[in-house]
Amino acid sequence: MPSAAERTRTLVQSTCSALLLVPGLDLARSEHLIPDSRSVGPEGDVFLxxxxxxxxxRAATHAQGDELTAVLELTDVAPVSVPHRIRGRARVSGWLTSVPGIARPGRMMLRLEFGEAYVDDLWGAEDIEPEDFRDAAPDPLVSHEVELLQHLHAAHDEQMGTLCELLGERTAQACAHRRPSAVPVALDRFGLRVRFIESKDACFDARFEFPEPVRDVTGLRRAMHTLFEAASH
Known part of the structure; x- marks a missing residue:
């Protein structure tokens, strides 16, 4: 499974929603606290x-030599329509400074020096140490995940449903009686998470591991072909 640090790096460098919380700034105008871009430097600092x-x-510039604490809040929502759509939340807290001269015209780069982080997602809740965050890499599928999940849901619905056959004898019997809808809810280099929806009030998740971690979309296609082949036999 991906480590907590890798999952948090993936969220920081994904398209999920983000909000920078700075003491004294009005949250009622939260649209002004959404960064235009996010990246992570070699020392693990987050650049916004x-x-x-x-x-x-203005707050970072005004603080100058004083330490200005800030928190980057990330909310990860599944890109397909599914019950319980929030997949995870993460918080990266630290100290905020401005970095003139490296942003586009009319923009300013802020550096959030990493202090601590916390992630609570489909894998569980964990704290992240600075060294682990610095050394982690985002999942190689992060820039494609939204498109891939939407494609699987829209174009491979029937094949997704066959994955029910891989869930073991007891669940397979239930699937044979009334197959639940199967929605791909999360994807990473290690495998695919599917939410099986039995009724308006009942659903469960299943995780399908790939034979080996995939490194790119080409590897993912092979892994998905192997998975669907296994489900069809």
């Missing part, structure tokens, strides 16, 4: 790009 006149930039 904002309009140069944004409240976060």
């Amino acid at each position: 790009e904002f309009p140069a006149d944004s409240p976060a930039v």
